[in-house]
Amino acid sequence: MKIDGACHCGLVSFTAEIDPSRVMICHCTDCQVLSGSPMRAVVAAPIDRFAVRGQPKSYVKVAQSGNRRAQVFCPECGTPLYATAPENPTSVVIRLGCVRQRAQLKPAVQIWQHSAVPWLAGLQGIPATAEQQGFLPPSP
Numbered sequence: 193m194k195i196d197g198a199c200h201c202g203l204v205s206f207t208a209e210i211d212p213s214r215v216m217i218c219h220c221t222d223c224q225v226l227s228g229s230p231m232r233a234v235v236a237a238p239i240d241r242f243a244v245r246g247q248p249k250s251y252v253k254v255a256q257s258g259n260r261r262a263q264v265f266c267p268e269c270g271t272p273l274y275a276t277a278p279e280n281p282t283s284v285v286i287r288l289g290c291v292r293q294r295a296q297l298k299p300a301v302q303i304w305q306h307s308a309v310p311w312l313a314g315l316q317g318i319p320a321t322a323e324q325q326g327f328l329p330p331s332p
C-alpha cells in the first residue's frame with residue numbers, strides 16, 4: 193500500500209510503500225516519552241520504498257543493549273517522523289501519527305504491553321465529545 197505523510201508545519205514530507213497488515217503499537221517507555229503520547233503506533237517500510245523531502249534532524253537513542261536508533265523529526269515543528277539505523281539503514285519505522293492514511297491502518301499487534309499505561313484498556317469508558325465543546329482544557 194502506498195502511503196504519504198508530513199510533519200505538522202510541512203517542512204518535511206515522505207512517501208512509502210508498506211504492508212498494511214504490519215502496523216503495530218509500542219508501549220515501551222522510550223516510545224511514550226519520545227512520542228509525547230501514552231503509546232506509539234508505527235509501520236515499517238523498506239528503505240528502497242521510502243523517500244523523504246526536506247531536511248529532518250535526528251536524535252540517536254542508545255538502548256541498554258547498546259543498539260542505536262536514529263529518531264528522525266522535523267527541526268522546525270518537532271513532529272516525530274520515523275526511526276532508522278544511524279548507519280546503513282535497510283528500513284524505516286514510520287510514526288503513524290504523521291501518515292495521511294492513518295485512519296485506515298489498524299494495528300495488528302501491541303508490544304511492550306507490561307509498560308502500557310493502565311487506563312488504556314478503559315479508554316472507551318471515558319466520556320468523549322465530537323470536538324472540543326463541553327470540555328475546555330488548554331488546547332492540545
Ligand SMILES: [Zn+2]
Pocket residue numbers: 199200201202203204266267268269270271
Ligand atoms: Zn515540521
Ligand SMILES: [Zn+2]
Pocket residue numbers: 218219220221222223224232304
Ligand atoms: Zn517502543
